[in-house]
Amino acid sequence: xxxxxxxQIAAHRSIRKYKDTPVDDEVILKIAEYAMxxxxxxxxxxxxxxxxxxxxxxxxLYPLHFNQEMVIEAPVLVTFCAxxxxxxxxxxxxxxxxxxxxxxxxxxxxIDATLVAQNFSLLAExxxxxxxFMGTTLANAHLxxxxxxxxxxxxxxxxxxxxxxxxxxxxxxxxxLDGVMHFETYQDYSPSRIKEIYKEREELGMKRxxxxxxxxxxxxxxxxxxxxxxxxxxxxTRESHIGYxxxxxxxxxxxxxxxx
Numbered sequence: 034x035x036x037x038x039x040x041q042i043a044a045h046r047s048i049r050k051y052k053d054t055p056v057d058d059e060v061i062l063k064i065a066e067y068a069m070x071x072x073x074x075x076x077x078x079x080x081x082x083x084x085x086x087x088x089x090x091x092x093x094l095y096p097l098h099f100n101q102e103m104v105i106e107a108p109v110l111v112t113f114c115a116x117x118x119x120x121x122x123x124x125x126x127x128x129x130x131x132x133x134x135x136x137x138x139x140x141x142x143x144i145d146a147t148l149v150a151q152n153f154s155l156l157a158e159x160x161x162x163x164x165x166f167m168g169t170t171l172a173n174a175h176l177x178x179x180x181x182x183x184x185x186x187x188x189x190x191x192x193x194x195x196x197x198x199x200x201x202x203x204x205x206x207x208x209x210l211d212g213v214m215h216f217e218t219y220q221d222y223s224p225s226r227i228k229e230i231y232k233e234r235e236e237l238g239m240k241r242x243x244x245x246x247x248x249x250x251x252x253x254x255x256x257x258x259x260x261x262x263x264x265x266x267x268x269x270t271r272e273s274h275i276g277y278x279x280x281x282x283x284x285x286x287x288x289x290x291x292x293x
Contacts, residue, residue, distance in 0.1 A: 041159055046204050048163030051107045051196035060160065061109065061195075068152035073145050079133070080146035081116040082153070083181050083189075084109060090180070097176045098169040107194035112170060112177065113150040115142030117290075118186040134186065139290040143190045150191045163198035166191065172277045175284035185289045206237055235260045 061084055069078065085091055086109055095104045104110060117133040125131055132138070154164045170177060170192035177189045212230035222230070238260040242248045251257075251267055265271070285291050 042155070044204060045158065046163075046202050047165040048194070048196075048198045048200060048202070049101075049103045049106075049165050050198070050200040051103065051163065051194070052199045054108070054197045056109050056162065056196060060162075061111075064153055064156045064160070067156055068149050071145075071148040071152040073148070074141045077120060077141075078145060078149075079115065079117050079120055079138075079142040080149055081114045081119070081187065082149070083112040083114065085112065085181075086110075093180055094177065097173045097180060098167055099173075101167060101169065101194075103165055103194040104167075107165075107196040109195040110192060111150075111153065111195055112181060112189050112192035113146040113153075114178075114181075114183060114187050114189050115139055115146050115290075116187045117142055118184050121186055134289050135292045136285070136290060139188065139285055143188075146190050150193070154193060157195060161197065162195060164193040164195050166193045171281065173280075175280050175287075178284065178288070183288070188285065188288050188290065206233065208234060231260075238263065 065082055065084075073079075085094070088105075091104055091110060094110065095101075098104045117138055121131060121133055124133075150166075154166070157164055170189050174189045177192075178187065181189065183189065208230060242252060242260075242263055252263065255262075255266055257263055257266055282291070
């Protein structure tokens with residue numbers, strides 16, 4: 034039953050250090066061509082891929098991606114955008130109703146973009162390339178979109194660094210399958226089941242964060258005692274996510290995606 038695809042996916046890891054080796058355009062184009070076979074709502078393919086190699090532009094994007102070193106060190110950044118700009122021009126040329134300027138359309142396009150991004154990443158890894166998805170793409174979509182000159186109805190939603198790996202980090206453990214799989218209907222969790230599902234994540238996660246001096250200091254300075262607090266007090270605070278939400282919603286309105 035198992036084949037090479039299973040092994041490849043099982044070996045996935047985020048790569049943050051890259052060799053200076055350039056990635057040929059022919060390789061990128063071939064990956065993109067096959068990645069486009071991803072499922073797409075109505076086969077509309079309402080996404081765009083922006084490949085950024087120019088070092089000056091990557092330096093401009095560097096602070097927008099929270100100063101993550103791979104933005105500079107990787108030879109390529111790939112940004113996947115929810116894009117109804119192209120299709121809206123086509124339907125207008127054909128004198129059809131000028132739809133797709135609402136939040137539902139943004140969600141449809143975002144899913145399309147994410148599906149093709151996952152295909153792209155798997156294909157890249159199959160050729161020996163490494164990637165690291167960056168959540169900062171959505172968090173700073175309003176700034177990244179301006180830097181990438183995205184027109185109306187185009188919003189960056191997911192992106193990653195791309196290049197040949199210069200590190201071999203261990204594969205990170207995931208939650209157990211029985212902790213996320215439900216059959217027939219959603220089966221809610223008891224308190225004891227929650228503890229069981231997250232027990233190993235808690236132990237490994239805290240060990241990992243305490244091995245990084247600056248993170249260990251942050252944990253100690255903020256009296257953090259659990260991985261749950263690492264996520265909610267240090268990494269993904271309520272204040273930061275409300276701020277990102279406000280920026281994104283405002284940007285969606287500016288980009289003509291909030292008619293309702």
